[in-house]
Amino acid sequence: MDKNFVINGEELKVQDYKLEAGLVSFKLNHKDYRFTLVQKDGPEMILDDGNRFKAAVGSMNAEGESIVMARGREGKISSGNKKTSKSRVQAGSLVSPMPGKIFKIVKEIGSPVKKGEPILILEAMKMEHSIRADKDGTVKKILFKVGELVQGGIILAEVE
């Protein structure tokens, strides 16, 4: 059976995927892989493919992705196909790069902006980060006030 995965945003196809009790085997880029599960303790496990190594799998997030650590490498993995990104942010929507606090609003709603001009300033990690217009236009929305806390990866303002 063919099976698809997404690792760090890249699609990965494996062939002849078989999962039985304590054994998984598949083909990847014409090479055969075979792993046995030696031991499992909660999220941590010991696997064997001829050499034993440690691995750990975090619980899935809302998008079905898990953090996986194996042989000292780390990645974000999900099974299935890459999501068609309906949640993808459109041009003009400015997204917070990290969690932080709105430090300053530089442009008011309705002000004209040029690409690259800062619209607001986010304070995070003891640093100020300018959130800049990604195109020429007018500030249409600013969704937060000074002093508000924001998560990473959410829309802060919109330019039209």
Place this chain on the structure above:
Amino acid sequence: MKIRKILVANRGEIALRVIKTAKEMGIKVATVYAEDDKNLPHALFSDEAHSLGLGALSETYLNKKKLIDIAKACGADAIHPGYGFLSENAEFAEMVEKNKIIFIGPTAESIVLMGDKIGSKKALEKINVPMIPGYHGDDQTVAHLAKKAKEIGFPVLIKASAGGGGKGMRIVHQESELEESITGAQSEALKSFSNDKVLIEKYVVNPRHIEVQLMSDTHGNHLHFFERECSIQRRYQKIIEETPAPNLSSELRLKICETAVMISSGINYRGAGTVEFILAPDGKYYFLEMNTRLQVEHPVTEMVTGHDLVRYQIMVAQGDKLPVAQKDIKQRGQAIECRIYAEDPDQNFMPSIGKIERIGTPTLRDVRLDCGFLDGTEVGVNYDPMLAKLVVWGEDRKLAISKTIYSLDEVLFLGVKTNRDYLKRILGHQSFIAGNTHTHFIPDHKSDLEPRKLSDEDMACMVAALSFGARREVKSGGASESLKTPWTQLTQFRN
């Protein structure tokens, strides 16, 4: 007077660090915790723990009055401030002693002196401590500062007089950038430290950051515990520290350490302190600042010298003589500390938050993980994103490096993105292995430190692990919940 109970006015790994030594010495420990920290080990593993309530830092860990009231109510006869927070707050040190409680740290006078970058330099120049050429004067007009910068010669560094941790710092390479940099540094200084005074210094190209661990008692003994090399920094924050410093001649090492002792004895210092120097490639070194507290990176010194610095802090605070003489303090082997942060080095060090599902345990000999979290606890945005310090000792530097690289794989923090792989890339870099460290190591080797692409084998291992270990999320709501509490800037956190 013997200390019988210590209140630790801090959180996380440093609170635990103090708890350990206090327990070894048979001293009771009380800790404090903000309500959003109530499940963290510093709130669990002390003899008694007291809530600071919930709110901004000024209401919790920085609330001087609340801390002193708790100390009095629980009968603590001493307060250990840890690092960051109130550890270098002279007003707090004074308040503590006024309330007949021992402050485990220096006198308020020493804190005031060293907290003022300009004042400390003036005082130390008098006792012939080498100073970097610069302007520390009171004329803060842009025109005068610009004139002085030109006299010193480019490149120059502009920074907040009262600052630390990189806040308000600007490097200026040419005259055209000067004015904007001065005004920028002034406004950042004002915002961070309520004081817009800045100073200008000659900027040393490829400098090393060498610091000396000091410990002084109240009987006139001013000792050093040798140097630490802390050049590997990102955004002026140390991430890897080690001792002994590589490629440092024993003559220069001794000279630097003796200069540091000249400072502690010169100001009649008390307790643990660290003098930071800039070491130029030509072997000249300059005083940078003195930190009047225990440093984050103190464990490497403990590993290599075999002395417990927290124990000595407590002994000095209760008036004991230091039980060791300078000639008996020796460096043995090599120790390396890595600061494990909840961040993604490959996404511009974006901090990560979330629930730590599992913390790995190091298994090799002489490896210590100083960590303030437990399995199932949350990393939020309200505090510094340091998760733990991995401290490794080896018979020599080569062994210490290979043990550290191995141990970094072991100490996973499942659930949050960490800089472990990035630390491995630095430690495995040939320039690091050769000991060619300086404070621009990270920007200079940026492309070498990019993540290695996952190989087919790596991905196959991940597919296998997911096959056996995929699990649905257990709802915790943690990250969003911790975001609701006010975030207060940690301007007092200095490393």
